[in-house]
Structure formats: C-alpha cells, structure tokens
Amino acid sequence: MRTLNYLLLPVRSPRESAKLYTRLLGREPVENSETFVLYVLPTGLKVGLWVASEMEPRPKAPGGLEPAFTEESREAVLQTYTEWTKLGLKVLQEPTDMDFGFTFVVEDPDGHRLRPFVLAANPR
Numbered sequence: 001m002r003t004l005n006y007l008l009l010p011v012r013s014p015r016e017s018a019k020l021y022t023r024l025l026g027r028e029p030v031e032n033s034e035t036f037v038l039y040v041l042p043t044g045l046k047v048g049l050w051v052a053s054e055m056e057p058r059p060k061a062p063g064g065l066e067p068a069f070t071e072e073s074r075e076a077v078l079q080t081y082t083e084w085t086k087l088g089l090k091v092l093q094e095p096t097d098m099d100f101g102f103t104f105v106v107e108d109p110d111g112h113r114l115r116p117f118v119l120a121a122n123p124r
Contacts, residue, residue, distance in 0.1 A: 005045055007067065010052035010059045011110045017049045020108060023087065052110075063111020071118045074102045080116045089114070 011017040014037040018029055021039065025047070031038040037049040052062045071077045081095050081104050089106035092113060096103065103117035 006048065007045065007065075008048045008050050008055075009065055009067075009110070009112055010055055010062045011049045012052065012062050014049040014051055017108070017110060020087065020089075021047070021049060024084070024114070061111070063107075066105075066113040066115055069114070069116040071116050074118055077102050077104065077116050077118050084114070084116075 009017070014035060015032065018032060018037040021037070022028060025039055025041065027039060027041070029037045029039050035051045035054050039047045041047065047067075052059050069080070071080060078095060084106050085091060089108065091104070092107050093103070093105040097120075099120070101117050101119040103115055105113050105115045107113055
C-alpha cells in the first residue's frame with residue numbers, strides 16, 4: 001500500500017528556512033544540516049527542507065507548493081493570520097470565506113504558499 005507521509009520543499013537555504021518553519025510548526029527539526037532540514041510532526045508527516053540546487057532532478061525553482069494547515073475554528077485561523085503576518089510573510093489572500101471553508105494564504109521566502117483553513121460546516 002502506498003502512503004503519502006513525506007513532503008519535500010525545495011528551498012534556497014534550509015537553515016534559513018528552518019528559522020521560519022520551526023516557528024510555524026511549533027517544533028525543532030530532528031535533522032539540521034546545510035543542505036537538508038527535517039521535521040517530524042505528531043501526525044507522523046515528515047517535512048523536509050531541501051536545498052533546491054542539490055535536488056536531482058533539479059526543480060525549476062524553489063517555491064510552488066501549497067502546504068495546507070487544518071485549524072480547529074475560524075478564530076484559530078484568524079489567530080494564525082495575526083501570528084504569521086507579524087513574521088513578515090507576504091499575504092496573497094486575506095482571510096476569506098470560500099466554498100470549502102474559511103482560509104487565507106501567505107507566501108514563505110522561497111515562494112511556497114501556506115494555507116491555514118477551517119472546513120465549512122457543510123462544504124460543497
């Protein structure tokens with residue numbers, strides 16, 4: 001059986017990106033080198049920050065992925081918005097209601113879009 005349990009984000013500098021992701025994920029990485037930083041989340045999902053210039057085949061550019069973060073409530077989404085905008089992340093979408101729920105999108109320094117959301121009571 002195939003299991004999706006690993007997310008690799010191409011980045012310019014794993015250690016620089018780790019400064020942000022340690023705050024976003026609320027935990028320290030289990031591996032931290034010049035070319036690769038690894039987080040293991042409580043759900044078992046592994047998030048790797050890999051220097052794009054050493055990935056094979058090489059990605060066209062860092063950025064381009066959109067990790068999504070499930071929140072417990074609309075208020076939690078707004079709290080995350082406040083915390084993340086204080087970190088200086090570029091806002092691509094202000095908090096808004098969409099068909100699936102309440103969400104916003106910010107961009108990390110490598111161009112990855114980060115989307116916290118809470119599902120609507122009756123998503124379409």
